[in-house]
Amino acid sequence: MKKDTPLFWTRTECPVCSSSNIKIIRQRNISYKEFNHDQIKITDKDYGKIWDLSRCSDCTHVFANPCPTADYIRRLYAQIKDPSYEEEAGGREKNFLPILWNINKIHPGKGNIFDVGAATGIFLNSARKYRWRPDGIEASSWAVGTAQKKYNLKIREGAFESIPLKEKYYQSVTMIDFIEHIPYPYQAVLKAHEILTRAGVLCLVTPNLHSLAAKISGGRWWHFRPAHIHYFTKTSLRRLLERAGFKVIKTRNYTWTFSAHYLISRLAFLDFLLKSNFLSSFFRKIPIKLALGDSIEIYAQKK
Numbered sequence: 001m002k003k004d005t006p007l008f009w010t011r012t013e014c015p016v017c018s019s020s021n022i023k024i025i026r027q028r029n030i031s032y033k034e035f036n037h038d039q040i041k042i043t044d045k046d047y048g049k050i051w052d053l054s055r056c057s058d059c060t061h062v063f064a065n066p067c068p069t070a071d072y073i074r075r076l077y078a079q080i081k082d083p084s085y086e087e088e089a090g091g092r093e094k095n096f097l098p099i100l101w102n103i104n105k106i107h108p109g110k111g112n113i114f115d116v117g118a119a120t121g122i123f124l125n126s127a128r129k130y131r132w133r134p135d136g137i138e139a140s141s142w143a144v145g146t147a148q149k150k151y152n153l154k155i156r157e158g159a160f161e162s163i164p165l166k167e168k169y170y171q172s173v174t175m176i177d178f179i180e181h182i183p184y185p186y187q188a189v190l191k192a193h194e195i196l197t198r199a200g201v202l203c204l205v206t207p208n209l210h211s212l213a214a215k216i217s218g219g220r221w222w223h224f225r226p227a228h229i230h231y232f233t234k235t236s237l238r239r240l241l242e243r244a245g246f247k248v249i250k251t252r253n254y255t256w257t258f259s260a261h262y263l264i265s266r267l268a269f270l271d272f273l274l275k276s277n278f279l280s281s282f283f284r285k286i287p288i289k290l291a292l293g294d295s296i297e298i299y300a301q302k303k
């Protein structure tokens, strides 16, 4: 690997399958100079922003290349504050319940659950209600503090890759919208393998580059954003998991629920509807279920 600047580095191999059969496919429209922690917030609205992208001809994986370094990413995430994420807590909780239900179907019986990229703890709070013992890690200090204040949850602060954890201890590990943000996805999945029990279940959710929504929206796809440095397909995600010693048990298309307010606020031409306080709070109360199916939800167990 060659260093371009101290903050970005160039890969010569695919981060999923290690093939050197990689080609540049798109040029970036994000400026290195202007890149900052506000652009990687979960609720960032600046869609259609990409890094220089390379594609692996062997496993179909697409990834930022050059890519921000692990240390740079860690520093940026540590600074994130995103209060509007919590405004949608109700909808987000609804999104997470089918995940708990599916994990339980594959491996009946509760136990220890570890959520990687736990954000403000909405998922772990739901898991605890369903009698899981919650544990997890999050890079943003603000999010860790919010989880403690709002849900009385102790979430570890830092990076999953470098924190010492008990091996073969967790009945489930979840990575919901996490893997596309980190420089070394293979190492993260390998670590999940280490800490899971023999019959433990890994659940992973990530945007699907080959989804219909991605194809229809083209360059304006809302998962094209500075925070995303990987774009998986079902093929590359399966390859990643199998390489780390997992077998795929089940794959679904992820469905989102959020309020009408959230959707409208993300469609610039409808923004005028939120100018009045009455309409604004009215739209907050209307849940919308969007079966976009533009994320992959995948469940795996050890081979």
Ligand SMILES: [Zn+2]
Pocket: 014, 015, 016, 017, 018, 019, 056, 057, 058, 059, 060, 061
């Ligand atoms: Zn590859």
